[in-house]
Amino acid sequence: MRMNVMADDNSRNTVPASTLYRTSMATAVIAGVFCALVCALLVWNYFNSDVADPLDSAQFGVLKARQKADPGDEELKGRIRGMDLELRREYFRRQAFAVRGGFLLLAGLAIFAIAVRVAFASRRTVPSPSPPGNPERAEVRAGIFARWSVGAAGLVFLVGVSILAIISAGGPGEGFPVDSGRVETPGTVVETPRFPSDGEIRKNWPRFRGPGGAGISAYTNVPAKWNGKTGEGVLWKSPIPLPGKNSPVVWGSRIFLTGATRKKRQVYCFDADSGRILWQRDVKNVPGGVSKPPNVSEAETGYAAPTAIVDGQRVYAIFANGDLACFDFEGKKRLWAINLGLPDNMYGHSASLAMWRGLLIVQFDQGDDEDDKSELLGLDALTGQEVWSKERAVPNSWPVPIVINASGKDQIITCANPWVISYNPADGAELWRAKCLDGDVAPSPIYAGSMVFAVNTGAVLAAIRPDGAGDVTKTHIAWTGEDGLPDICSPVSDGELVWLLETYGTMTCYDVQTGKPVWEHDLDTSFNASPSLVGERVYLISTDGVTIIIEAARKFKEVARSELGEKVFASPAFMDGRIYIRSEKNLFCIGRR
Secondary structure, three states, rough: OOOHHHHHHHHHHOOHHHHHHHHHHHHHHHHHHHHHHHHHHHHHHHHOOOOOOOOOOHHHHHHHHHHOOOOOHHHHHHHHHHHHHHHHHHEEEEEEEEHHHHHHHEEEEEEHHHHHHHHHHHOOOOOOOOOOOOHHHHHHHHHHHHHHHHHHHHHHHHHHHHHHHHHHHHOOOOOOOOOOEEEEEEEEEEOOOOOHHHHHHHHOOOOOHHHHOOOOOOOOOOOOEOOOOEEEEEEEEOOOOOOOOOOOOOOOOOOEEEEEOOEEEEEEEEEOOOOEEEEEEEEEEEEEEEEOOOOOOOOOOOOOOOOOOEOEEEEEEOOOOEEEEEEEEEOOOOOEEEOOOOOOOOOOOOOOEEEEEOEEEEEEEOOOOOOOOOEEEEOOOOOEEEEEEEEEOOOOOOOEEEEEEEEEEEEEEEEOOEEEEEEEOOOEEEEEEEEEEOOOOOOOEEEHHHOOEEEEOOOOOOEOOOOOOOEEEOEEEEEEEOOOOOOOOOOOEEEEEEEEEOOOOOOEEEEEEOOOOOEEOOOOEEOOOOOEEEEEEEEEEOOOOOEEEEEEOOOOOOEEEEEEEOOOOOOOEEEEOOOEOOOOEEEEEEEOO
């Protein structure tokens, strides 16, 4: 009887080998998953460390260049100090993440190794006869032990993940949100502009002719048939209070336009789903503004020809009198406004705005090429203050600059008689120039098939390789074409073919690589809006409001025609399942609910 009691006591303190094996293997699996997670986060941290040097930042370089030009600007010094702190914190946070993540990985590997060793050791144990007593109670105790063991291992796993999350986010006083918009330094609070990512830009239509100024829709599910007179395919149309030749720009559920007369200038924000005007704001009492209205051709450009630009938080608009204003997305505040001077422009200023990260790019060409009036401006998007400016020995022009990335560097591409000129957006330094234009240059450049395309009637269509330096006229113009040269409409290309559209309806298709004309067709109507590429189709909107859709192919083939019923001078905007078209008096949304 005594021996039975002793045997029962021993059974209470013994864990069966099979239970120990299962518990050890469960712990090993959890430790393995933990190690895999830590490894993944360490790899993510490594490849998302943008720079080895915490101060090797393009935006920081812009501010330093601006400080060099104006060393006495105390506000600028505060911003530089704030960004310096931000960059250094980010750099050291990632270093700390790597070190702590390494320790956690070693701990996880150690637990994994121990658990595997115990599991295999328990599996080799020879089973002994079951001791007398109550075997069911022993099994219950073993099950409880196993559950507690797995629970403990799971708790360790969750604690480790929590630690990694804290490190990744940056602990107290160590990290900060990159897009917070504010950086605090001792004695000063500095705002830093947030600019959208390339992915955000591609999803929207933020500038003249959309992302990159290429006239290419990211969406292929847009309508191909509608009728403005009957309302077929028209989701809504809304009147625009003041006239303008500028095109709609879209960000999310908001559409922006501008309008102006000789005495009044306005910015509008429409709801993309209903067409209702969410807000409209006057641009008036602009510092440095002039009371004298510009002399413009209302039939050609008018007082609101330049298209606005948006960055997801702010909208920027420029007018024929030189007023340039920035509003927040809610329309509650005019964040800043400046006047660039009354443009000396025979038709009126109509070059739309461009952006590069936190810089607003303004091509402000005017006068004659010998007047030294033309310039390219890089303005701080948050304040409107000048970061850099470059004089341009060119006359008044009307193209919109584009920003490209070629040969491993960002470039601003501009067109004006007689030059196509590339600039470094960080400081405005000239990179290269090619002499290939003539006359009153209005079509904007595009970048496709690794080449810059510039064109104007009376000159040529020039395909330029953008990897040169200095004057590349004799070395980097791959080919030129002389047929179908437009005077208003900008080209469009899919990288294999490039299409030109003349005002009076002749369309010409070229081969991008060879420069040989592929086909020419007379559409027998007139155009001001530039052609757009939607998947494998090209959309053309005539001044009479008729949209002609053709195949983007080596043979001309018309696919469809749709009538808006109103005159159209502006280029359309394309979004998911919809087209936004500005007519002479209304804004149309083509699509389905």
